[in-house]
Amino acid sequence: MDDRRAKLERLREQGVDPFPHEFEGVVPAERVHAEHGGLEAGEETDVAYRIAGRLSARRGHGGAAFLDVVDRSGKLQVHAKRDVLGEESFETLTSLDLGDMIGVDGTAFKSKRGELSLRAASWALLAKSLRAPPEKFHGLEDVETRYRHRELDLIANEEIRALFILRTKVVRAMRRWLDERGFLEVETPILQPLYGGALAQPFVTHYNALDREFFLRVADELYLKRLIVGGLERVYEIGKDFRNEGVSYKHNPEFTMLEWYEAYADYADIAKRLEELISFVVEEVGYDGPIDFSRPWKRMPLQEAIRGGTGVDFRADDLAGQARVNGIELDPSESWAKQVDGLLSKQIEPKLQEPTFVLDYPKELSPFAKDHRSEPGLVERFECFAGGMEFANAFTELNDPDEQRARFEQQRADQAAGDEETQPYDEDYVRALEHGMPPTGGIGVGIDRLVMILSGRHSIREVVLFPAMRV
Numbered sequence: 001m002d003d004r005r006a007k008l009e010r011l012r013e014q015g016v017d018p019f020p021h022e023f024e025g026v027v028p029a030e031r032v033h034a035e036h037g038g039l040e041a042g043e044e045t046d047v048a049y050r051i052a053g054r055l056s057a058r059r060g061h062g063g064a065a066f067l068d069v070v071d072r073s074g075k076l077q078v079h080a081k082r083d084v085l086g087e088e089s090f091e092t093l094t095s096l097d098l099g100d101m102i103g104v105d106g107t108a109f110k111s112k113r114g115e116l117s118l119r120a121a122s123w124a125l126l127a128k129s130l131r132a133p134p135e136k137f138h139g140l141e142d143v144e145t146r147y148r149h150r151e152l153d154l155i156a157n158e159e160i161r162a163l164f165i166l167r168t169k170v171v172r173a174m175r176r177w178l179d180e181r182g183f184l185e186v187e188t189p190i191l192q193p194l195y196g197g198a199l200a201q202p203f204v205t206h207y208n209a210l211d212r213e214f215f216l217r218v219a220d221e222l223y224l225k226r227l228i229v230g231g232l233e234r235v236y237e238i239g240k241d242f243r244n245e246g247v248s249y250k251h252n253p254e255f256t257m258l259e260w261y262e263a264y265a266d267y268a269d270i271a272k273r274l275e276e277l278i279s280f281v282v283e284e285v286g287y288d289g290p291i292d293f294s295r296p297w298k299r300m301p302l303q304e305a306i307r308g309g310t311g312v313d314f315r316a317d318d319l320a321g322q323a324r325v326n327g328i329e330l331d332p333s334e335s336w337a338k339q340v341d342g343l344l345s346k347q348i349e350p351k352l353q354e355p356t357f358v359l360d361y362p363k364e365l366s367p368f369a370k371d372h373r374s375e376p377g378l379v380e381r382f383e384c385f386a387g388g389m390e391f392a393n394a395f396t397e398l399n400d401p402d403e404q405r406a407r408f409e410q411q412r413a414d415q416a417a418g419d420e421e422t423q424p425y426d427e428d429y430v431r432a433l434e435h436g437m438p439p440t441g442g443i444g445v446g447i448d449r450l451v452m453i454l455s456g457r458h459s460i461r462e463v464v465l466f467p468a469m470r471v
Contacts, residue, residue, distance in 0.1 A: 099129035197221030265441035337364035
């Protein structure tokens with residue numbers, strides 16, 4: 001680092017600004033490749049480009065040098081010659097450190113070895129790097145560094161840059177699909193006086209001006225459905241939610257969700273839309289992995305899924321006893337509904353590799369879902385799984401205010417009995433329902449998990465730029 005600082009001072013003494021204000025007219029390296037990839041070895045052009053990026057490699061001798069410049073889109077080789085740039089400019093360029101940011105003006109050509117290059121006519125230093133660039137990371141011994149200093153991971157690893165470009169493409173495709181179908185993108189509060197919309201523990205903060213506790217939202221759901229009451233009919237939001245829970249390969253306390261709500265639809269309609277949306281996203285991002293997203297996806301009731309995977313009928317009188325007979329121990333301190341959920345998440349979910357809708361859940365697990373129209377005790381809800389992981393959760397939304405009030409009362413009783421993950425009573429939401437919410441279908445899609453599935457990653461920390469880390 002001392003040597004780099006010394007070079008920084010020498011540059012300043014030479015009148016070079018090591019941190020200029022701008023460098024207009026830059027084109028991505030991929031554009032040069034796209035427009036001249038078909039050149040023959042040794043073929044020249046007079047087409048000029050201005051590129052910029054990080055100096056990643058340098059080689060050459062005498063009066064010529066080849067330099068690799070990397071930007072977000074890829075790498076482009078630069079050919080610098082002493083007799084073109086001049087003695088001082090050439091010497092300064094070839095004495096730069098790897099990791100320095102430079103800009104180059106030049107013309108495209110194909111080297112005799114067949115590598116597309118830019119013949120430099122001039123160049124500029126754009127940012128002096130005072131620290132050496134990272135080595136390529138090897139194995140799990142560097143995983144903490146990769147996550148804590150993602151900027152270094154992105155510098156060192158082209159595959160990681162491609163991963164986060166993929167993530168951007170996924171979100172962009174979702175927005176396009178929803179916008180084209182008349183959905184309105186909206187923004188609802190992240191900092192809320194009362195959290196709701198999911199069975200989860202919130203993060204709590206203090207609002208000084210009001211001298212009261214506020215919560216980071218655990219879901220977007222209740223505010224979005226109030227917009228349905230208000231007549232917006234089709235709404236969606238892509239944003240951060242926060243749940244004060246443990247960290248695991250598929251859980252990060254801060255995560256990104258897409259939620260949409262559609263008036264006059266039920267959960268069957270939402271399932272069809274999800275199939276269409278994911279099929280569109282898969283095509284847009286060019287997914288070629290092992291999972292077959294061809295429609296229609298498999299559908300099975302939760303009762304059938306658990307019985308087929310464990311031999312246990314979750315509606316039996318003695319659930320724990322029946323599970324024990326089949327070699328499965330359930331936590332006796334948990335409620336029946338939590339035990340059912342545990343059977344699904346531990347015994348069934350990891351086996352669901354192809355896209356699968358699991359339908360019709362116990363009412364106790366779903367305080368905002370409408371009663372099933374033909375199965376007493378169940379609600380019209382599905383979760384969608386792929387790659388051994390749940391990535392979407394949807395309901396035919398409960399729109400009867402009296403029933404919703406009763407559900408809140410039950411959640412209040414569950415909390416008094418010791419259940420920490422309950423839905424607090426939201427009187428404002430009930431009041432909104434009393435104005436009349438039309439039949440509505442709604443869904444939450446976990447973007448982090450979807451990107452995991454599409455990229456073949458096995459940890460949510462891989463697909464979050466700056467994941468939560470232990471101190």
